[in-house]
Amino acid sequence: MGNSAGELRREGRGSAGSVWPRMDELPYSVEVTDTTAAIADRFPNLEPGAETGSVVAVAGRLMLRRVQGKLAFGTLADHTGRLQLFAPSASTPEFDAFCALNLGDWISVSGEVMTTRRGELSVRVDAWQMLAATRRSFPDKWHGITDPDTRFRQRYVDLWVTENSRAALAARSRIVSLIRRFMESRDYMEVETPIFHPIPGGALARPFVTHHNALDLDLYLRIAPELYLKRLVVGGFPRVFELGRVFRNEGLSPRHNPEFTMLECYEAYGDYEVHMALTEQLVESLAREICGTTQITYDGRELNLSAPWRRVPLAQLVSETIGREVSVHSPIDELRTLCEEHGVPIKESYGTGKLLLELYEKTTEHTLWEPIFVTDYPKEVSPLSRDHRDDPLLTERFEGIVAGRELCNGFSELCDPDEQRARFEDQAAQKAGGDDEAMAVDEDYLRALDYGLPPTVGLGIGIDRLVMLLTDTTTIRDVVLFPTLRPEVTE
């Protein structure tokens, strides 16, 4: 593909000459009193031909322009919306230059708020100045950009011409802000733990590797903050959360970006029931704030996010799907046969827990639409979760599934250092056996557990997917400002 940057061209400009504007003529600052939305809010019901006597100063980009000889109309866009500019030649300073503005130019305008004969709310251009010129032409003013590649690479243009883009990304910002407020209102303390990890841990995933020169040390970009956050609980902070980027060296898809944002939080003295309640309350409150309702539409289907959500053990769900009673206690050959029957690829090394999980993921997970907590995952596939109080082969772990996709993962935390060491060693053996995603033994984390981790529950929520859910978008690239792409080829 070619270099698809906007065409570089700025000539003519009517009588204003070919070098206009000169960069040294552009202002260093400008007064702005109002956003376009604030003006629309303040004057909701003006009659046609009204004059308000109210003078405002607005700034943004000129998105449309309608010049008719001695009278010109413009449409100014800012981050809140659009507003018409009304420019009669008799009163507009440098009227010809105003008419010669290009679509996309940054300008500021001050003047009286009024309405036209047709009743359109406008600002009369009593004074104006250019703030920055576009020297590349803006996309088609009606069609915008349709090519996703161009949209993601030139997000700075996309945000102006694709309303959904701007709306989804603004919603993301608001969701992140609301999450912070929610957590703080429950006495959680926000912390920042390392992104460089000497031992990647806290999740099953392949990490990115980097290198520190002075220490001559390979470091890994974190795949999860989990183990550091639990060290902080050991350190005496009973409620901590981190809202930050994690990195996983995996394929890209409409639901995967190599760097994504995760909320992780830990609460001492609680078990997994506590965080199931927290999750459903958080999601419900976000839905109310962002969507105005808990009865949302996602990908064309209705979905009710109201708490409480169903809680169903994983083995029970699988049993319902395949019409046969199964559990981690089922004979391993029976589970292998069932996997085969359902077209689930398996490995010799899989125990009953892993086989059950595979069955669940391939046959059941995608069928779950309404929010549900799938609980009591096999110990074999949950190396950081605490044993289930009623069944030694299970853990007190849950995943929240919404619209057929995993939204979060949480569990009563494994506090027993000996048991944790055994689980780490089991993981390390799998890693030695060629599993790139298995965990390594983290001796310092084990030392922390030796000092005592109180009963604790932890939770991780994928923020990108949560934003997708609440903004009704089906591709993660629509909720990530600058999604990972191959570098553009430039000649």
Next chain:
RNA sequence: GCCCUCGUAGCCAAGUGGUCAAGGCAGCGGACUUUUAAUCCGAAGAUCGUGGGUUCGAAUCCCACCGGGGGCACCA
């Protein structure tokens, strides 16, 4: 990584073997004092992603490469 699919001017977009590759927007020149994607007139703008090949003839068919999208695999 594998499979399918797409790539025509700054943007949108017709054209699927046959004269000099439609049209629109933006940009440029001109007309126009209440428009709403304003309208009208004029001129200009294209290595048809890149490189090979088949053919008398390729945007169109074949191969490779580059980039995108979808799916599979893996995960959140």
